[in-house]
Amino acid sequence: MARSRRIAPASSRGSGRNRHGRGLRSAVTGPHLPMMNTRIDFFDTTVASTAEYLRSVWPNELADAVFEIGALPYGANGKPGTADTGVERWRVLGDRIILYRVPIERLAHLHRDDEAHRRMLIESCVFRAVAEYLGKDPWDLAPEGFRHF
Numbered sequence: 001m002a003r004s005r006r007i008a009p010a011s012s013r014g015s016g017r018n019r020h021g022r023g024l025r026s027a028v029t030g031p032h033l034p035m036m037n038t039r040i041d042f043f044d045t046t047v048a049s050t051a052e053y054l055r056s057v058w059p060n061e062l063a064d065a066v067f068e069i070g071a072l073p074y075g076a077n078g079k080p081g082t083a084d085t086g087v088e089r090w091r092v093l094g095d096r097i098i099l100y101r102v103p104i105e106r107l108a109h110l111h112r113d114d115e116a117h118r119r120m121l122i123e124s125c126v127f128r129a130v131a132e133y134l135g136k137d138p139w140d141l142a143p144e145g146f147r148h149f
Contacts, residue, residue, distance in 0.1 A: 043101050044069060046119050050126040057142055061134055067126075068098045090129035097129050 037045075051067045073088040087103045104125050110117045124138075131138040 039105065040101065042115075042118070043105065043122060046122040047099055047126055050123045051130075054126070054130050054141060058130075058134065062130070064095045065130075065133060066096050068096055070098050070100050072102050073098075073100050089125050090132075092129060092133045097133055099125060099129060 047067060047069060055062045055065075073091060087100075087107060089100055089103045089107070091098045091100075104122060105118075108118075108121050110121065127138045127141055131141055134141070
């Protein structure tokens with residue numbers, strides 16, 4: 001014989017509380033501090049700002065390009081990575097430019113692991129992916145941007 005489920009009566013405390021009487025959890029940083037940025041947020045922001053810069057330099061060529069961010073590349077067998085060529089950091093499929101966050105972040109061997117060097121690494125991958133998309137050299141994408149070196 002099947003047991004029937006007993007439905008508890010509606011609580012008068014409101015829908016924002018759980019069964020222990022506590023409300024929803026607040027942010028870890030509290031209301032007086034800004035929200036913490038995670039590595040994913042940093043990666044997304046860097047890719048978006050670099051893509052926006054490249055779109056301003058090459059508006060006609062990148063008008064149809066779509067930038068996407070994936071966690072890991074998947075090979076033909078459905079498993080992460082490819083055995084013959086190593087792990088991809090980006091892939092260009094038609095008008096899609098897919099940047100893979102985990103390989104870019106984890107397989108980098110930075111001589112100084114700080115925010116500026118991580119940003120430069122991500123920007124260089126975006127530049128190389130766009131260069132592959134356009135069929136150009138990455139240094140030709142923004143020649144005016146490197147005059148200070």
